[in-house]
Amino acid sequence: MATKLARRRSKAAAFGVFNPNHVVGGRVAGLIVAFWTAIALLLWIASPWKTLPTPPEVIHALHDLWWNDGLGPELFTTLKLIFHATLITTVLALGLAYLTVVPAMRPLVQAASKLRFLGITGLVFPLTLLTGGGYALKVALLTFGMASFFVTSMAETVLEIPRSEFDHMRVLGASELLIVWEVVVRGTLDRALEVLRQNVAIGWSMITMVEGISRAEGGIGALILNENKHFRLEDVYALLLVILLVGLGIDALVGLLRAVLCPHARLGKVRR
């Protein structure tokens, strides 16, 4: 009887993954990811496209790039660049977003947010003149690309804080500055880290283009453009794989930072 019941339950669980809004456990979720990864690998191996190198070719190219072509230092250059730009973006964007609590500063913040419609290509020339090119130009381009979106999201987050949260602090007798610190800064930290996570991804996806503008300092973006130029497809795909994996690593790192700094954030989440 018990075996029958267990069998029926496992059958229901197996079909449940195809039901909309069905809740699955961690183990089942892992199995689903493994399934799709295996499908992707199979598609890659069985791909009929001649321009797509096989997994062994890509792994071999990766080995060569790492040991013979200095992929490690190039990756470090790129990581340094993204870290530098992210740091400036975070300080700048969060500072501007928090300033929305000051009515006199709101137009400035709104203007900064609207700059996201400018796009980067047209800004290369003025930013080159301003920064003198090279590393500073790349930092400026990445910062610009990330900050305008970051400001938009965070300013919206600050704007959406319910009035009751401010009033709650007021009836406790808190000063307006303390209210800004507790409600606006600390109260939205989890959201800020989530927005940071998305904007680092935006910055990381821009890295090839930005490093291609000024290749003198190298970096993984410059490397991929060089390999592209010489049509070394195995190397290109190997570098794309590195970009993807490092991007996922950075994403996981920011996620971990959020989980450590804001343990309360996961409490509001409902698994669907």
Place this chain on the structure above:
Amino acid sequence: MIPGASVGEVVLDVKEVGLTLEEHLILDGVTFQVKDRIREGITTGQVVALLGPSGVGKTRLLRIIAGLDAPDSGTVRGLQGEELPAGTVGVVFQDYPLLRHRTVESNLLLAGSIGGLSAARSEARTQELLKTFGMEDRAGFYPGQLSGGQKQRVAIAQQLVVPRRFLLLDEPFSGLDPAALEDVSKLICEVANLDEFNTVMIVTHDIRAAMAVSDTLYMLGRASKNGKHVPGAKIVGEYDLVDRGLAWQKGIMERPDFVALEHELRGLFRTL
């Protein structure tokens, strides 16, 4: 009148309070006084209820009494005739806002720190209140981990870290099951009776629950003319339940005179 009961000084004096919002008259000369309840040999604070149908302006009046909004006309004064700026009156809003990035204990400690208590005093008061409200085992929990009833208790406790004469509760019975309603009613009476000059004001549209805990009821409503409401709410009725012998007694809700008054108020409610 219940034997041994009398009234003393005016602890809250609301005089001719008027409020207009976007050319709509909301409050029109709201006037009432809350007087100290005296019971021989017993420390007795008072529980008063501000009753009125939804949308009549109860919460607007609560915000004015709490010092969060300024009235267009009229005054709100305390025991010594002093004005009551934000921070002097405790308020527990309907959704029990707490700082979600702080634990229960940390929320209470912050209230102590804002109120100017020393760290040691704040810690002692926090532990005392956690015990009083039966939340010792939840001290390390975040608000997101608490049930609605637990949040309400913490929100009330937070307002009491620094001793306050007034505590306003906005719709404290909203969405409670009968057992929880009984618990909250008991808690309200306990909080009121912590000090002779304590006043807990409940702002609600729940007539029966308000009658069960209150010493005095104030009915806020609008007059009608030709079947239509005249804009601007005012106090249209004051009911001294102590005077009527309908307070401080067990099983009061089953008494015929309690039920009769409840019916009378319900009838009046429909016209407001």
